[in-house]
Amino acid sequence: MNQTLEKSIFEYSQPGRGAFAQHPPVADGAAVLDTLPPALRRRTPPRLPEVSELDAVRHFTRLSQLNFSIDTNFYPLGSCTMKYNPKACNQYAMLPEFLARHPLAPDTQGQGFLSCMFELQEMLKEVTGMKAVSLNPMAGAHGEFAGVAMIRAYHRARGDLARNEIIVPEAAHGTNPATATMCGCVVKEIPVDAQGDVDLEALAKAVGPNTAGIMLTNPSTLGVFERKIEAVAKLVHGAGGLLYYDGANLNAILGKVRPGDMGFDVIHMNLHKTFSTPHGGGGPGAGAVGVSARLEPFLPVPVVGREGEGYRWLSEADRPQSIGRLSAFMGNAGVLLRAYVYMRMLGREGMSRVGEHATLNANYLMARLRTAGFDLAYPTRRASHEFIITMKRQARELNVTAMDVAKRLLDYGFHAPTTYFPLLVPECLLIEPTETESRETLDAFVESMVAILGEAQTDAARLKGAPYTMPVRRLDDVRAAKQLELTWKPVNSAA
Amino acid sequence: MPFIPHTAADVQHMLHTIGADSIDALFDEIPESLRIQGLEGIPPGLSEMEIGRLMSERASLDGRPLSFLGAGAYEHHIPSAVWAITTRGEFYSAYTPYQAEASQGTLQLIHEYQTMITSLTGMEVSNASLYDGGSAVAEAALMAVRAHRRSRSLRLLIPSTVNPSYRRVVQSTAGNQGVRFETVPYLRESGCIDPVALEGYAGEDITALVIQQPNFFGQLEDVDRLTDWAHAQGMLVIAVVNPTSLAVLKPPGEWGAKGADICVGEGQPLGVPLSSGGPYFGFMTTRMEYVRSMPGRIVGRTVDLEGRPGYTLTLQAREQHIRRGKATSNICTNQGLLMTAATIYMTLVGPTGLARVAERCTAQTAALVAALAQVKGVRVAFAGSRFHEAVVLLERPVADVLRRLESQGILGGVDLAADYPELGPALLVCATETKTTADLQRFVDSLRRVLEAA
Amino acid sequence: MSQVPAELKYAKSHEWARLLPDGRIEIGITDHAQQALGDLVFVEVPETGRVLEAGAACAVVESVKAASDVYAPIAGTVVEGNAELAANPELINQDCYGRGWLMRVQPASATALEALLSPEAYSAVLASAEA
Structure with missing residues (x-):
């Protein structure tokens, strides 16, 4: 690791310097700007650095050398799954055709990309035991949001309007209660016992006619498997609530147990953990969500569907009960391609x-x-x-x-x-x-x-x-x- | 087991140390009834050579058409250095910079990003980025509700000249918290917010007015007047802007007498590939007085034990890992890599290069619009100034015209039929600096042939 | 051990209240609370004129590692917030019962303080939390 501090890029800046190879040619009609009303024009230029291309390359390369990363150091950060991010995943997600594809390009100009997305949905269904998947959410917390929003939409669609309480074990990741609040729900925290399992008595007292659902991580944030999961599911379902699976720790059980088989109704998966897409110094992540059959109509759009030999986006018209769109287009597509490559390379044996x-x-x-x-x-x-x-x-x-x-x-x-x-x-x-x-x-x-x-x-x-x-x-x-x-x-x- | 290093001997040694007979024994706390025996639905694994072949075949199915699509995602030149550096393992495979001493590279880079984006938008403080433009508008709406000291109405005005996708994201994100949105119509002549309709809201308790500049149609709104009007009504102003345009257009911090209060937008034009819609990043800047209401990560400069300068995450007490249910947002991440790319992009193009990009976009779009206007059966929808997009009206269904253009390798624009049916057959076209005069000519000639053939 | 001055009244949620000669009530957070939070970096006091219900969140104190709501120990109307705290939040760490006061309130009831904990009772709360 480089131990020398790097000065600010602004300290390299000199008026008149620049990376001129990056300037486009002057347009024939450049005077067109003069036709804009002066009141709408910028008066002073933004303070961006004025440096040569080499200055820039050296500066940012040196900055990179001030970081620990998986590529350089063992990174045993609990709850973050800092595993090797295979280079192939990056290489093949960045093929020129994939990078150039505009999000509003017609489906006919994206059958390659869409086929990867469809197969990714199918594979995620298989490893989680869920009925349907949407790839739309752009991070774990975004997936949580989608999940709780679906739980709310489900209860509302049934006219069950009182259910606005989300139960969260006290050991939960901070995003769980924050998400519940963002979705307009009330958070009820319940304790865990000395062995790290959910306190069933406290849970039994907490559930009732206002219970929208419970958010659980399993294995829990305490690093242990929630052994009473079947009893938890029975209690919550019995009270009319749904079970949300926070996929932060899915890596622990990949190929061994599936959230769908444990009784969960909705889950999010952190593709940047379990499926090895990069953390990128804090993003982009990808928080695909999976649901049981009864929640499928509420999945965020778009979802990829297959018709005959072709693939197309399913949108609001196909899914009128959807909780809607969570991103301007369709989420972190490039990250999803990386997860696809990873899953195909591992295959069924590797995944287990x-x-x-x-x-x-x-x-x-x-x-x-x-x-x-x-x-x-x-x-x-x-x-x-x-x-x-x-x-x-x-x-x-x-x-x-x-x-x-x-x-x-x-x-x-x-x-x-x-x-x-x-x-x-x-x-x-x-x-x-x-x-x-x-x-x-x-x-x-x-x-x-x-x-x-x-x-x-x-x-x-x-x-x-x-x-x-x-x-x-x-x-x-x-x-x-x-x-x-x-x-x-x-x-x-x-x- | 492509990425697992253990030999059979390693596994035996490790199990012995643990005191377990088999790997399976490590799962003995999981009820037997829940365990699965395999994942038959997953295909067998592929070597890197095989996956490389497969992905290349898939990519080739997507083609490389000549595109005039915009509507929130824009094709720009990306300097080679941007992604060569961004994908360095030290950026690519690092986590959120919680351990500041081991993350100075990422932290300093975020601080430089914050500096550039605040200057570009003319605001005082920036966060470290949000998911994308749509989610940034939604977060801005929620932030306005928190930041506004007096308004309790949870009502926001979002004109129909704001990108319809953004409006949908705002609805699905903020609607759950009881925030309501009212749509203000636009004028048919100018494609800009209807000031008379807006005036109808005078005197009401409304939290904020959202103004997109350039607006979804590419037209330039009268941002000074709109901002002053909203402030006079006690509303906050949320600016939604295109970062490229800010090299030549007035930054939100200078709109009207006081400037916008919150500024957000889609960062993709700054060095991020189109990539079917993501990953992109949303930017968000605001005034210092609202910094504690702003969601997302923020980096501050400080000193270490020896008095040397250094960078660290700050104001973390607003965030979910501390505030839990009372946090400003549930967001944990920024779009680190994309923000990294954008910082390198802004550095490489610099102030003059970005202005050159903006100028060329405006000029190429103006040239395209002028040429299209000469084609029989095409009319320009709106008068007035515009940036790098424009709406043209046709005399027959746009979807059909687009299909015919596509068969000639051209993506001719975005069909507005679903979102703006009142316009009749309307097409949103965009030409950035990447389009040559020959490209424009090819589009115009193809469109003429398609329309004549009908 | 944290200080619990004998002349004040207390709330379980670690606020103190002092009766001023003019009948108004001064409110702050206790020594125990400031120690638990660590170095304060930001304090938000309520605006003058705000009507508080007893037990309602009325201020925010923030350190680098925690942010905590302050709950109004009594009902009343805010007549003054401590403006000095905006620039000097550390006053709470240095002198939580003096210059680090948060707000002054015109109580809704003249007997408002009676419902609060005595110093002895609050000390007992702290002792049981330690155990």
């Missing part, structure tokens, strides 16, 4: 191995870290594809926190696990190795964790000050939030 080896790696890492002296949050449980260690004891005895360990890991060349999530477990590190990491990598991670634990006992201050080898040391978050500097300004500027 994903859940198995993700689980193997997590349980191996968990076993080794426990032997090395770390405390597990749920020591009596199997790990799913991830698990939690808690630094509560070290925080009390040594004044070393989960955040200190996370920051020190960066110095050892490992991206930190997820810290302080789930909120339920104090001083927690949520660790997800994924199936694409080798035993040697996992062993090296364990060795580093052992070394850090040693430092915690002998030189806690060393951890408190970490990291030391990154381009910057720990940053002043309080200053960032109080003295908002959200755009770059010249150093000598008074502003």
Whole structure:
């Protein structure tokens, strides 16, 4: 990793400089702008950098070198499934014909693309056990939105207008309650028991005539399989509610269990997790949704349909009860192509191995870290594809926190696990190795964790000050939030 | 098992360490009745060579027609460096920059993006991007409801000159929270918002007016007057703009006496390929006073322990992972890679290059419209100024004309029959800087032949 | 241990209330609350004239890691918000019972404070939460 800070692109800028190969030829009718009313014209040019092409290429390449990434580092970020993103997926999603295709081009000019989308829908149905799929949502949270909106639409269509409560286990990802609120629902949180399973008694009390549904992740955010899932489904369905499956952790069970078979009515899948499309520094994701038969009419449009040998978009006219459109066109098409390539390369055998080896790696890492002296949050449980260690004891005895360990890991060349999530477990590190990491990598991670634990006992201050080898040391978050500097300004500027 | 590294010996060793007999034993907490034995519906796996062949065959089915389609997604030249750098693994395979020290590249890049997009739109602060233009308009509507101090009506005015797809996304996204939208009609002569119809809402409690510039028809709205009118009525103004046009058109921050309050738009024209509709990105900028009502990630500059400058996510307490049910939005991500591409694009074209692109788009569209107007059976729908799109009226059903053009390898525009039936047979055409004079001529000649043949 | 001044009244949700000589009531968040939140970076106080119901969210305090609603311990009308907090939210960390006050309220009822917790009762709430 490059440890030298890179100056701002604006500091390279010089009036009159430019990447002139990128300027189009002057149009014959350039004077046409003079016919625009002066009141509608821009008076001063925008402050964009004026740099040569090489300046730009070097600057952004150097910026890239200030990042950890899967391609450069083990990235065991729990709940994020940071597995290898095969290069082929990118290469074949970026074929010129795919890139050039306009979203409003007729279906006849997109049979290749549409056939991939149709087959992707079919494959996602198969691996999740759902009846129908829409590829439209553009991220996990967007898929959640679609899912809860469908649940609401379903109840409304039946005239069941009172059902506006969404039940969420307290360990849930923050998007779950935020989504419920966005959909105009009221959130009811229920506890989980000491073993990490949903508290059935609390659930039984929570359900009723106002229950729209429950949002669950399984395996849960606690890194364990929800063993009472069949009882949960029975309770919620019995009360007239529907079950929503948050697919954040689908990688753990791919090829082993299907949400549809567990009784879920609607699910979203994070294609950027389970199906290895890139995280891209925070997006684009893709949050396809799957539903049981009774929710199919409500799926967001468009959906790809097959007629004879051809494929076409199904829109509002074909799906009058649809919850509508969630994007201007049809979602993150290019991401969907990457997921398609990934699934075709894995095939049925490869797909079943994903859940198995993700689980193997997590349980191996968990076993080794426990032997090395770390405390597990749920020591009596199997790990799913991830698990939690808690630094509560070290925080009390040594004044070393989960955040200190996370920051020190960066110095050892490992991206930190997820810290302080789930909120339920104090001083927690949520660790997800994924199936694409080798035993040697996992062993090296364990060795580093052992070394850090040693430092915690002998030189806690060393951890408190970490990291030391990154381009910057720990940053002043309080200053960032109080003295908002959200755009770059010249150093000598008074502003 | 194409991407799993374990040898049989590795697996045995690992199971031994765990104390399990088999991989299957690791799933013993899952009720037996739920477990499946295989995925017969998935085809067998393919090698990279095989998938490469398959995808190339599929791509070739899509063709490369000469396209005059716009309506929210625009064909522009993309410098080679943009995606060569964007797809570097360090950008492509990194996650959201929660660990700031190990993510300075992504964070600084977002900060540079925020700087460029605020300047382009003439606003004060930007987030790190949203899903796409449509969802950005929906988020802006919800943000206006939060940010407006007095309005409690949950009513917004969205003129029919706003992209119909955006209007649908706003409805399906914000409608669930009780937000209501009223459509303001346009004038048949100008294709712009009808000021008399708008005046009918004077004095009512309305949260915001949405103004798209250039509007869906490509026509330029009288943004100063509309903005001042809305502010006089106590409404916020949400500007929906095309980023390319802002190189030459007045930025929303300068509309009217006070400027627009929230500015959003589709970022695709800035270096993002058309790609059947996504991934694109939505941009959103606003005034500093509304920054805490803005959804999405925001990056701030600060200092580290040693006083060196550095970048970090800030104002996170607005977001779902902290505020949960009370968050400004459920959004977790930005469209990181697309925003990365756009930042590199804006850097490479610079202020003069972007203005050149905008000029050439305007000029090519003007030339196309002038030539089409000479074809018998074609009329230009609206008078007034426009950017890089225009509506032309035909005398026969557009769908049929488009099919005939398609058979000659031309995508002649977007049929407005479904969304604007009152116009009769109407076609929305677009010419960007990518279209040469010869391309325009080919389109005009083909259309003439199609219309004459009927 | 956090401070619980003897002359104030308290709400379970960690607000304090002080009767001013003119009959108005000053409201803030407790030492326990500011410690739990950490360094505050932003405070939003209600505008003058806003009518508060007891128990309703009336202000927001935000640190880098948490944002929390402040609930009105009593019903009344806001007569003044602490304008100093906009530029100096850290006043709450430094002096939560003094310069870090949030708002002053004209109470709807003269006996409003009686329903609140005594310092002893609030201390007991804190002690049971620790256990």
